[in-house]
Ligand code: ADP
């Protein structure tokens with residue numbers, strides 16, 4: 001993988017001194033035109049994902065380059081892959097393996113949505129040497145806790161994750177590299193604002209954060225202010 005990681009990095013950061021921020025991919029681009037690992041491209045093509053949707057196309061390069069993202073696009077526009085691909089690529093480039101433990105946290109508003117993202121993650125990440133876990137209270141706290149330490153990517157609901165932070169001995173998120181807030185408007189609508197604040201206060205500030213939402217309410221903007229650093233705004237409007 002070493003040569004591939006080097007090639008990917010030189011495509012994403014061509015020249016550190018005079019980095020160009022021309023990141024407007026054309027609408028004819030396929031996933032294969034993006035600097036993605038073979039493992040991810042294989043996962044995508046197995047699922048017959050060839051052409052990125054608009055939100056994916058507009059956000060992918062920024063996310064791959066490590067920027068925080070505030071993404072808004074309606075339901076059904078493909079937000080899940082817009083964060084799963086950058087998560088997999090970041091861990092691949094950093095040569096993560098299951099033994100390294102927690103590196104990415106994906107917050108979903110409900111068990112159902114968490115499971116849907118998890119299902120997609122398993123398919124997309126199938127060829128990577130990474131471990132994935134679902135933490136939504138589907139099993140006992142102790143049983144879940146056992147898996148936590150050897151899981152690279154956790155998809156969770158906010159309440160259950162906070163419960164682990166508070167109650168599971170020796171469990172921390174100190175090494176977290178990337179946080180995803182999926183369906184942020186729904187997370188807040190379900191009354192998780194305080195839970196989110198508590199979780200955010202125990203995460204390392206040095207991390208990448210990707211926040212996706214179907215709508216841009218005031219509370220989403222508040223959460224964005226609290227969780228993102230100099231985000232790139234990607235908003236995809238419905239065509240009339
Ligand atoms: P959102 O989170 O914005 O509501 P999803 O990520 O759930 O949207 O995606 C909606 C549907 O579109 C899913 O069935 C998904 O498999 C499909 N989809 C996502 N990205 C692509 C793509 N690039 N090409 C084809 N279908 C896609």
Ligand code: MG
Pocket residue numbers: 079080182183
């Ligand atoms: Mg979604």
